Amino acid sequence: MNRIKKLFQEKKNILSIYYTAGYPNTGDTIQIAEALEKSGADMLEIGFPYSDPVADGPVIQASSKQSLDQGMTLKLLFEQLKDLRKTVTIPVLLMGYVNPVLQFGVEKFCEACAEVGVDGCIVPDLPMVEYEEFYKDCFEKHNLSNVFLITPQTAEERIHKIDGLTNGFIYLLSSSATTGKNLEVGNTTEAYFSRIKNLNLKNPTMIGFGISDKQTFDKACSYANGAIIGTAFVKAIADGNLEESVRTFMKKFKA
Amino acid sequence: MKYKVNEKGYYGDFGGAYIPEMLYPNVEELRQNYLKIIDDADFQKEFHQLLKDYVGRPSPLYLAKRYSERYGANIFLKREDLNHTGAHKINNTIGQILLAEKLGKKRIIAETGAGQHGVATATVCALRNLECVIYMGEVDIERQAPNVARMKMLGAKVVPASSGSKTLKDATNEAMRDWINNPVDTHYIIGSVVGPHPYPDMVAIFQSIISEETKKQLLAQTGSDQPDYVLACVGGGSNAMGMFYHFMDDENVKLIAVEAAGKGVSSGFSAATTYLGKEGVLHGSRSILMQTEDGQVVEPHSVSAGLDYPGIGPQHAHLFKTGRGQYVSITDEESLEAGLLCTKLEGIIPAIESAHALAYLEKMEFKAGENVVVCLSGRGDKDLDTYIKYFNL
Numbered sequence: 318m319n320r321i322k323k324l325f326q327e328k329k330n331i332l333s334i335y336y337t338a339g340y341p342n343t344g345d346t347i348q349i350a351e352a353l354e355k356s357g358a359d360m361l362e363i364g365f366p367y368s369d370p371v372a373d374g375p376v377i378q379a380s381s382k383q384s385l386d387q388g389m390t391l392k393l394l395f396e397q398l399k400d401l402r403k404t405v406t407i408p409v410l411l412m413g414y415v416n417p418v419l420q421f422g423v424e425k426f427c428e429a430c431a432e433v434g435v436d437g438c439i440v441p442d443l444p445m446v447e448y449e450e451f452y453k454d455c456f457e458k459h460n461l462s463n464v465f466l467i468t469p470q471t472a473e474e475r476i477h478k479i480d481g482l483t484n485g486f487i488y489l490l491s492s493s494a495t496t497g498k499n500l501e502v503g504n505t506t507e508a509y510f511s512r513i514k515n516l517n518l519k520n521p522t523m524i525g526f527g528i529s530d531k532q533t534f535d536k537a538c539s540y541a542n543g544a545i546i547g548t549a550f551v552k553a554i555a556d557g558n559l560e561e562s563v564r565t566f567m568k569k570f571k572a
Numbered sequence: 573m574k575y576k577v578n579e580k581g582y583y584g585d586f587g588g589a590y591i592p593e594m595l596y597p598n599v600e601e602l603r604q605n606y607l608k609i610i611d612d613a614d615f616q617k618e619f620h621q622l623l624k625d626y627v628g629r630p631s632p633l634y635l636a637k638r639y640s641e642r643y644g645a646n647i648f649l650k651r652e653d654l655n656h657t658g659a660h661k662i663n664n665t666i667g668q669i670l671l672a673e674k675l676g677k678k679r680i681i682a683e684t685g686a687g688q689h690g691v692a693t694a695t696v697c698a699l700r701n702l703e704c705v706i707y708m709g710e711v712d713i714e715r716q717a718p719n720v721a722r723m724k725m726l727g728a729k730v731v732p733a734s735s736g737s738k739t740l741k742d743a744t745n746e747a748m749r750d751w752i753n754n755p756v757d758t759h760y761i762i763g764s765v766v767g768p769h770p771y772p773d774m775v776a777i778f779q780s781i782i783s784e785e786t787k788k789q790l791l792a793q794t795g796s797d798q799p800d801y802v803l804a805c806v807g808g809g810s811n812a813m814g815m816f817y818h819f820m821d822d823e824n825v826k827l828i829a830v831e832a833a834g835k836g837v838s839s840g841f842s843a844a845t846t847y848l849g850k851e852g853v854l855h856g857s858r859s860i861l862m863q864t865e866d867g868q869v870v871e872p873h874s875v876s877a878g879l880d881y882p883g884i885g886p887q888h889a890h891l892f893k894t895g896r897g898q899y900v901s902i903t904d905e906e907s908l909e910a911g912l913l914c915t916k917l918e919g920i921i922p923a924i925e926s927a928h929a930l931a932y933l934e935k936m937e938f939k940a941g942e943n944v945v946v947c948l949s950g951r952g953d954k955d956l957d958t959y960i961k962y963f964n965l
């Protein structure tokens with residue numbers, strides 16, 4: 318069974334961590350994955366950097382730029398992930414923009430994901446219609462889950478369509494925002510989370526964007542199967558001893 | 573219709589709407605409404621009234637005598653430089669501001685390179701009393717200082733884009749991020765025929781007034797509405813698309829699009845997209861863009877801020893791929909020399925962008941009596957500093 322499916326069947330309050338591959342140093346990708354699993358992360362989203370990340374705020378922009386400047390490429394990432402499954406057992410998704418995937422080749426990309434043991438992808442600027450027409454067969458052939466985002470502005474009909482197209486989870490944005498904005502759970506956000514909860518979607522949901530501490534994480538978990546932390550984690554590993562930074566960061570959520 | 577957008581938002585292999593979900597409601601709202609709004613009689617009336625009384629259209633089609641002597645053909649200049657605010661950009665901003673009002677938007681954002689689109693946007697926002705935020709690369713803020721001052725005077729907030737090459741591409745990224753964070757009340761006035769569908773089509777429709785007028789003017793002046801050549805510079809490609817629009821289906825009219833070669837197409841400092849680029853996705857549409865093997869966008873270079881962009885609109889990519897348009901390039905130096913030549917011969921100081929189109933005349937061979945239209949997309953006031961430095965004036 319797909320590792321993502323299994324995770325959602327077995328666990329609640331899932332903590333998923335995003336980080337940018339090749340940051341802070343090119344060779345850190347695997348070490349971070351191992352450290353995160355050891356410290357209790359349930360799922361990983363490894364970002365392959367892009368030069369023009371329009372959905373990202375300053376922190377992830379900067380990490381992407383540093384990673385690229387240091388020589389990171391999608392090809393190099395797949396080489397780094399070659400032995401991923403020797404040490405990492407939790408689900409792993411790749412997250413990035415569509416152009417690097419196009420240049421790598423969609424078919425080749427899916428094969429490479431399957432080969433190294435990647436379980437799914439999040440490609441925010443890949444539209445649903447394109448996915449359906451040109452990517453879906455290839456993703457499914459390689460047992461990859463494609464995760465779509467929804468925002469408070471996403472119409473209900475569209476949410477159901479997304480629910481039908483995906484088989485991993487649905488990525489619930491706390492608000493329409495670039496990454497790194499703080500989550501402010503006011504009445505409207507709560508109403509939105511509740512509305513989604515009551516739709517009884519077939520896919521589990523994860524809340525992301527703006528989760529930065531235990532309090533916002535717990536809040537998110539009360540409305541969804543778990544939450545995704547990105548910017549706050551990327552900030553936390555900017556310098557210092559990597560394993561220690563990871564451990565210290567994760568402690569806050571496991572308390 | 574061969575070269576127009578299809579119902580899926582594509583021009584052949586190019587176009588589409590590659591946008592994150594956060595932008596979907598906005599773009600979808602536009603897609604569902606833009607043709608309905610534009611085709612409405614009241615909209616048309618107000619649009620054309622403003623183009624006439626506020627912008628000063630129709631812009632003249634001027635038979636340039638001394639150019640014609642020099643090149644041995646009838647060289648016509650389509651005088652977009654005479655528009656209010658000094659470039660073709662205002663044709664599009666007038667259209668989009670009226671559309672934004674119809675959609676009930678309260679806040680306007682835009683990106684700008686040369687500052688012409690920023691000024692044109694700030695102008696229509698002042699005109700219609702709407703809040704205006706302009707994103708502009710730090711490098712461009714420096715080299716187009718007069719336009720920054722104009723935008724501020726017009727009441728716009730100018731926000732510097734400090735990522736990447738700090739030019740047009742980065743300003744566009746910042747504008748898209750703003751739109752993502754303000755999904756309900758804000759309309760993004762994109763300044764060229766780029767971006768997700770329906771932007772390339774919508775901007776082309778607003779700019780098509782250029783070729784619509786040109787046809788009528790040519791007919792009156794030459795007895796035929798079909799020139800032998802039309803030329804225009806291409807940054808994102810909006811003045812070129814406006815100039816080509818009503819000639820696209822006249823297959824005997826040769827369309828020549830002039831890109832910026834910067835310091836030379838192979839110098840590593842260039843913006844000659846069709847020469848250097850490959851197919852891919854940038855700023856919401858599938859087109860041709862300058863990129864590495866890994867799909868990272870390459871930083872472009874051009875002396876002209878308005879052409880300093882690593883992509884072209886999807887419709888241009890289609891005209892290029894099908895061979896309907898001829899895509900060529902002109903270096904920084906050639907364009908500056910052409911700008912000076914135009915000034916000396918015709919008494920017109922052109923924008924450096926437009927000077928790229930003029931420069932290509934030097935490389936062409938004409939038969940006597942051929943009719944050639946060059947889109948003089950803007951005036952050179954904003955570029956005086958660059959001209960002064962280059963020519964030690």
Ligand SMILES: Cc1ncc(COP(=O)(O)O)c(C=O)c1O
Nearest residue numbers: 688764807808809810811878950
């Ligand atoms: C005078 C002038 N011409 C041309 C351009 C390039 O834009 P486009 O290719 O969309 O016409 C600009 C852009 O700022 C401009 O100011």
